[in-house]
Amino acid sequence: MWRGFFINWLASSPLLVNPVRASLMRLYGIRTTTNGIRPGCYFAGRDVVIGADTFINYRCFFDGSAPIRIGEKCGIGMEVLFCTSTHIMGSATERAGHVNPQPITVGNGCWIGARSVILPGVTIGDGCIIGAGAVVNKDCAPNGMYAGVPARRVKELPVEG
Template structure:
């Protein structure tokens, strides 16, 4: 896990480090943000959660992630992004944009 210079991480954040997590410089990570880097392959009907896999999460410089956001494996969040509180990020996020919802969707380009 790497956290860039001048980045603020608030209370009760959770970092699943099965895969690498990289957070850029001058970011703000709000209360109770969850970074999930692991999941499972889909298996047969006897046990659907198959072989464990992990994927990296990357957060670009200057990004602001709101309270209670969940970021799923393999997501790349660009620089200067805002993720609204309570969002679930399942896909990559473009630089200088606002995302919100479950799943998080592009709301506005900044």
């Protein structure tokens, strides 16, 4: 209980400067070298890796049921939800069966728009853009723009050599 209090109340406070916030998150067990984590983020578990030079905007939610891996040089918009928990479909008397946590992986150089939802088991390839409000329920191939509910590839992005 105290660990959750520590990370989700103290470390998420807007009264802290970003380097102090990042140091507290590292003490909690979140593996990151970035200082670009804004206030109000919620971490339901510690198996989170955030790459160097990645920016996490205000009030993002990290469900900790399975590992979450975010690459380097990513931009994560406000209130993005990383949801690693789901259920096996149960019988008619209880549709939400046993919990079936699945990891989320975001490649390097990605940009995830505000209020996007990244669902369990999804891998977002390097260099992708996820449009604001998108619901990503399937893997995203590298260097594409994905948008909508559910998210679909709407544009090929240039690849620099």
